[in-house]
Amino acid sequence: MSFDETDRKLLKFLQQDGKQTTKELSHKLNLSVTAVYERIKKLENSGVISKYVALVDRGKIERKFLVLCHVKLTQHKKEFVMQFEREIMDLHEVSECFHVSGDYDYILKICVKDMEDYRNFMLSKLTTLQHIASTHSSFTISEVKNTTEIVI
Amino acid sequence: MSFDETDRKLLKFLQQDGKQTTKELSHKLNLSVTAVYERIKKLENSGVISKYVALVDRGKIERKFLVLCHVKLTQHKKEFVMQFEREIMDLHEVSECFHVSGDYDYILKICVKDMEDYRNFMLSKLTTLQHIASTHSSFTISEVKNTTEIVI
DNA sequence: GGTGAAAACACTCTCAG
DNA sequence: CTGAGAGTGTTTTCACC
Numbered sequence: 001m002s003f004d005e006t007d008r009k010l011l012k013f014l015q016q017d018g019k020q021t022t023k024e025l026s027h028k029l030n031l032s033v034t035a036v037y038e039r040i041k042k043l044e045n046s047g048v049i050s051k052y053v054a055l056v057d058r059g060k061i062e063r064k065f066l067v068l069c070h071v072k073l074t075q076h077k078k079e080f081v082m083q084f085e086r087e088i089m090d091l092h093e094v095s096e097c098f099h100v101s102g103d104y105d106y107i108l109k110i111c112v113k114d115m116e117d118y119r120n121f122m123l124s125k126l127t128t129l130q131h132i133a134s135t136h137s138s139f140t141i142s143e144v145k146n147t148t149e150i151v152i
Numbered sequence: 153m154s155f156d157e158t159d160r161k162l163l164k165f166l167q168q169d170g171k172q173t174t175k176e177l178s179h180k181l182n183l184s185v186t187a188v189y190e191r192i193k194k195l196e197n198s199g200v201i202s203k204y205v206a207l208v209d210r211g212k213i214e215r216k217f218l219v220l221c222h223v224k225l226t227q228h229k230k231e232f233v234m235q236f237e238r239e240i241m242d243l244h245e246v247s248e249c250f251h252v253s254g255d256y257d258y259i260l261k262i263c264v265k266d267m268e269d270y271r272n273f274m275l276s277k278l279t280t281l282q283h284i285a286s287t288h289s290s291f292t293i294s295e296v297k298n299t300t301e302i303v304i
Numbered sequence: 305g306g307t308g309a310a311a312a313c314a315c316t317c318t319c320a321g
Numbered sequence: 322c323t324g325a326g327a328g329t330g331t332t333t334t335c336a337c338c
Binding site: 021022023033034037041 | 318
């Protein structure tokens with residue numbers, strides 16, 4: 001799919017506020033409501049806009065502590081890899097998990113309440129998984145930037 | 153703020169689909185439209201729901217290549233730290249940047265089109281920043297899990 | 305806490321041009 | 322792409338449990 005300048009602006013606005021009405025957007029884009037409506041539908045139907053979500057402030061729900069954890073597996077047999085990934089899917093503390101190249105096999109983003117909570121998560125969940133050789137945790141001191149928006 | 157089971161379910165539903173109508177939600181929660189409406193307003197006004205956004209599929213907009221980059225600074229004087237963080241804010245390829253403890257000072261999530269694009273980003277943007285001692289890039293082979301939802 | 309109803313308003317979606 | 326219309330959902334208030 002290709003985008004013109006209007007599509008790019010539209011995606012920018014919707015990534016910043018997914019609940020704007022087509023009417024509001026039509027003013028910002030100097031277009032008719034119908035034209036905006038059809039552009040949005042095109043972006044939704046083509047899958048460029050995958051979904052609309054509410055974002056929750058982690059600070060207000062006792063989940064302010066963010067940790068990036070690097071994991072190395074003991075072996076890289078398909079069976080082990082598949083099992084590890086299946087188990088990670090079920091850990092709700094893990095919001096992201098990427099299989100990466102380099103010194104570690106996986107990098108996980110984990111959000112919990114505090115250090116004590118993280119200790120419990122490590123001891124009773126993460127390190128009980130099979131085939132983990134080592135982990136290395138990086139504790140977040142501050143969030144310099146944290147956005148879901150992709151500039152097109 | 154405290155949540156009961158209904159609030160937790162409501163947050164779960166809205167984190168999965170932020171555009172559901174209060175009517176739909178009232179069915180799922182076995183509540184009246186008014187009751188759901190008031191609970192949502194409470195969550196929005198208290199800041200638990202920080203915003204609603206459209207999520208874009210990176211694969212459909214030529215930004216499929218995801219890199220986690222570890223950065224070490226030469227010095228940790230307040231002035232240097234502040235300048236680095238200010239500069240990172242302006243790099244649109246960087247969607248996340250966390251100041252972390254451990255071997256590195258920062259971990260960045262960078263999304264670009266491909267390896268060539270990443271090379272350009274490194275050479276002409278990231279490594280031109282002041283006070284960077286070293287960088288270490290982890291290329292994403294696969295996204296095992298990548299969600300904005302926080303299980304409450 | 306919750307319900308149901310009413311009224312005013314705004315938006316979504318389709319269609320003819 | 323535009324403008325208009327029908328249908329639907331939102332938002333608020335109200336009396337009430």
